[in-house]
Amino acid sequence: xxDGYAPTMRVLAVLAWRNLWRNYRRTLIMLAxxxxxxxxxxxxxxxxxxxxxxxxxxxxxxxxxxAQIHHSGYRDDPSVANSMDAPxxxxxxxxxxPPIQAWTSRVKVPGMVVSERDSRGVxxxxxxxEGEIALGFQPDKIVEGRFLESAxxxxxxxxxxxxxxxxxxxxxxxxxxxxxxxxxxxxxGVRVVGVYTARLQGxxxxxxxxxRQVLQDLLGIGDQVSEVAITAGDYLQVNQWLPAVAEAAGPxxxxxxxxxxxGYLDSMLRxxxxxxxxxxxxxxxxxxxxxxxxxxxxxxxxxxEIGLMMSLGMRPRWIMYQVLLESLxxxxxxxxxxxxxxxxxxxxxxxxxxxxVVAEGMEMAGMGTTLxxxxxxxxxxxxxxxxxxxxxxxxxxxxxxxxxLDPVRAMART
Amino acid sequence: xxxIACKDLCKTFTQGEQTITGLDRxxxxxxxxxxxxxxxxxxxxxxxxxxxxxxxxxxxxGEIRVGDRRVDQLDKSERADMRLHNIGxxxxxxxxxxxxxxxxxxxxxxxxxxxxxxxxRDKSSAILEEVGLSGLxxxxxxxxSGGQQQRVAVxxxxxxxxxxxxxxxxxxxxxxxSAEQLMELFVALNRxxxxxxxxxxxxxxxxxxxxxxxxxVDGRIVADETQPGIG
Numbered sequence: 254x255x256d257g258y259a260p261t262m263r264v265l266a267v268l269a270w271r272n273l274w275r276n277y278r279r280t281l282i283m284l285a286x287x288x289x290x291x292x293x294x295x296x297x298x299x300x301x302x303x304x305x306x307x308x309x310x311x312x313x314x315x316x317x318x319x320a321q322i323h324h325s326g327y328r329d330d331p332s333v334a335n336s337m338d339a340p341x342x343x344x345x346x347x348x349x350x351p352p353i354q355a356w357t358s359r360v361k362v363p364g365m366v367v368s369e370r371d372s373r374g375v376x377x378x379x380x381x382x383e384g385e386i387a388l389g390f391q392p393d394k395i396v397e398g399r400f401l402e403s404a405x406x407x408x409x410x411x412x413x414x415x416x417x418x419x420x421x422x423x424x425x426x427x428x429x430x431x432x433x434x435x436x437x438x439x440x441x442g443v444r445v446v447g448v449y450t451a452r453l454q455g456x457x458x459x460x461x462x463x464x465r466q467v468l469q470d471l472l473g474i475g476d477q478v479s480e481v482a483i484t485a486g487d488y489l490q491v492n493q494w495l496p497a498v499a500e501a502a503g504p505x506x507x508x509x510x511x512x513x514x515x516g517y518l519d520s521m522l523r524x525x526x527x528x529x530x531x532x533x534x535x536x537x538x539x540x541x542x543x544x545x546x547x548x549x550x551x552x553x554x555x556x557x558e559i560g561l562m563m564s565l566g567m568r569p570r571w572i573m574y575q576v577l578l579e580s581l582x583x584x585x586x587x588x589x590x591x592x593x594x595x596x597x598x599x600x601x602x603x604x605x606x607x608x609x610v611v612a613e614g615m616e617m618a619g620m621g622t623t624l625x626x627x628x629x630x631x632x633x634x635x636x637x638x639x640x641x642x643x644x645x646x647x648x649x650x651x652x653x654x655x656x657x658l659d660p661v662r663a664m665a666r667t
Numbered sequence: 668x669x670x671i672a673c674k675d676l677c678k679t680f681t682q683g684e685q686t687i688t689g690l691d692r693x694x695x696x697x698x699x700x701x702x703x704x705x706x707x708x709x710x711x712x713x714x715x716x717x718x719x720x721x722x723x724x725x726x727x728x729g730e731i732r733v734g735d736r737r738v739d740q741l742d743k744s745e746r747a748d749m750r751l752h753n754i755g756x757x758x759x760x761x762x763x764x765x766x767x768x769x770x771x772x773x774x775x776x777x778x779x780x781x782x783x784x785x786x787x788r789d790k791s792s793a794i795l796e797e798v799g800l801s802g803l804x805x806x807x808x809x810x811x812s813g814g815q816q817q818r819v820a821v822x823x824x825x826x827x828x829x830x831x832x833x834x835x836x837x838x839x840x841x842x843x844x845s846a847e848q849l850m851e852l853f854v855a856l857n858r859x860x861x862x863x864x865x866x867x868x869x870x871x872x873x874x875x876x877x878x879x880x881x882x883x884v885d886g887r888i889v890a891d892e893t894q895p896g897i898g
Contacts, residue, residue: 567747
């Protein structure tokens with residue numbers, strides 16, 4: 254550029270700013286539309302992110318943990334034959350160190366529960382209660398009786414739905430059955446000491462809790478376990494600490510993050526991320542019609558002025574920059590106010606919105622009765638990128654048309 | 668050496684099914700420092716010739732040289748650069764950018780030229796004084812009279828020391844007194860700075876100030892004469 258780029262941009266910025274306020278009503282209306290659009294984009298993203306967080310957290314409580322260690326054949330054949338030794342040595346040291354917040358080992362085998370009325374196939378979970386609670390099992394979900402008290406507790410905790418199916422109740426005896434490593438049936442009678450509820454009926458029907466040591470003794474597997482479940486608090490950070498755990502576990506064991514253990518949760522997260530972008534684009538596409546109209550009108554009203562500037566020696570591309578600058582200023586103002594409005598309205602809601610009116614439907618999606626909107630910097634940045642990029646793209650047409658004006662005809666326009 | 672040289676310029680316009688001749692084999696030479704008036708009735712081609720000289724419009728055929736540059740062979744951006752650095756324009760009306768103050772209008776061209784801020788400030792102050800508008804630099808065009816607006820336009824046209832000023836009906840919207848003041852300003856600038864002026868007008872008051880008078884009719888030059896006793 255032969256001439257002064259910076260001084261020209263400065264004078265163009267002054268012109269763009271003052272031109273915006275020549276028709277302040279039109280500018281304010283367009284600005285309000287952008288503000289509401291930006292606010293809606295961020296609000297929607299925060300709601301969806303909050304909902305997704307809740308769904309993933311719910312999923313991880315059932316899984317449980319953000320990562321698990323198994324025998325390498327366990328996922329294909331989750332039988333007692335594919336058990337592993339309880340963590341010891343380097344693995345145990347790693348699991349007991351930050352950032353790992355909690356871990357527990359469990360025996361998890363397919364089995365049956367037989368009552369005097371009926372029998373059902375279940376997944377028998379031999380657990381150590383403190384570890385389960387640390388990983389997210391909520392004791393307040395016990396609606397009758399109690400949760401297990403120790404790894405040696407020989408009581409059985411079943412879901413409410415399973416209790417209904419078996420037509421059994423708190424305090425009654427049932428028989429649990431599974432296969433031992435020699436493929437012999439291992440069985441024993443236990444008393445139902447607790448009934449729990451879960452968000453999903455499937456969970457209530459599937460999982461039956463018993464003391465880990467009791468199940469190990471029943472199956473004759475010593476202190477072997479089926480899986481080790483681990484949490485570090487933030488499911489999004491799992492890949493940062495997982496390699497160290499995998500290295501400590503060794504190649505003969507399979508150490509997997511939740512994204513691999515529960516592909517549904519992972520795909521839901523990805524789909525949601527894309528949905529946010531699609532929603533933002535759709536909102537702004539609708540807005541862009543207004544923006545284009547505003548700029549077309551602004552250019553139309555200033556045809557003679559643009560002709561004058563060209564006559565004075567302004568290159569066509571500078572005329573284009575001027576119109577784009579007007580659009581950029583309008584978009585930036587809209588983003589600024591929209592973001593502030595979003596902060597002011599969403600932050601107070603982060604303590605939770607009661608959605609119990611639609612709780613039944615939400616429970617199906619793995620959600621609770623309270624929605625916690627989660628405002629994320631990434632969503633605000635995404636909305637900024639969408640608004641600026643699409644806004645400038647939409648402004649290109651009026652800007653280009655302004656730059657193509659013929660100075661003589663433009664100045665002759667009445 | 669010529670300030671402007673036009674050779675066999677032709678230009679036609681189409682209006683509906685009618686073809687109008689704007690320029691019909693126009694050839695003129697203007698020497699540096701000349702004070703030339705293009706006169707003639709409306710539609711005679713004087714504005715068309717002025718626009719072609721300034722690179723605002725392209726002739727259908729013929730050659731135009733401003734200094735040693737062939738204007739008719741330049742592209743849009745090159746012609747814009749030529750106007751920016753070599754030519755000052757004064758139009759009949761709508762001469763100023765309404766959202767800029769008088770001073771900002773004067774500094775506008777210097778901004779685009781990349782003149783540093785302090786130099787812009789000094790030059791605009793000096794030129795405001797020269798055109799008799801000291802103290803009015805912070806006013807918007809709407810706050811100035813027609814004559815004052817034209818003076819700002821003249822100030823903007825000459826602030827970058829162009830070799831040539833093209834003025835199209837500069838006095839058309841002015842009262843007699845303002846028109847007289849403006850023409851005296853033109854004459855003074857021509858004498859003191861040696862700037863070449865080409866003024867398109869059909870105002871006899873303007874013609875009275877010009878040493879050379881070119882008369883046009885139907886796109887053709889019908890007379891090119893030097894007025895005795897002027898200059």
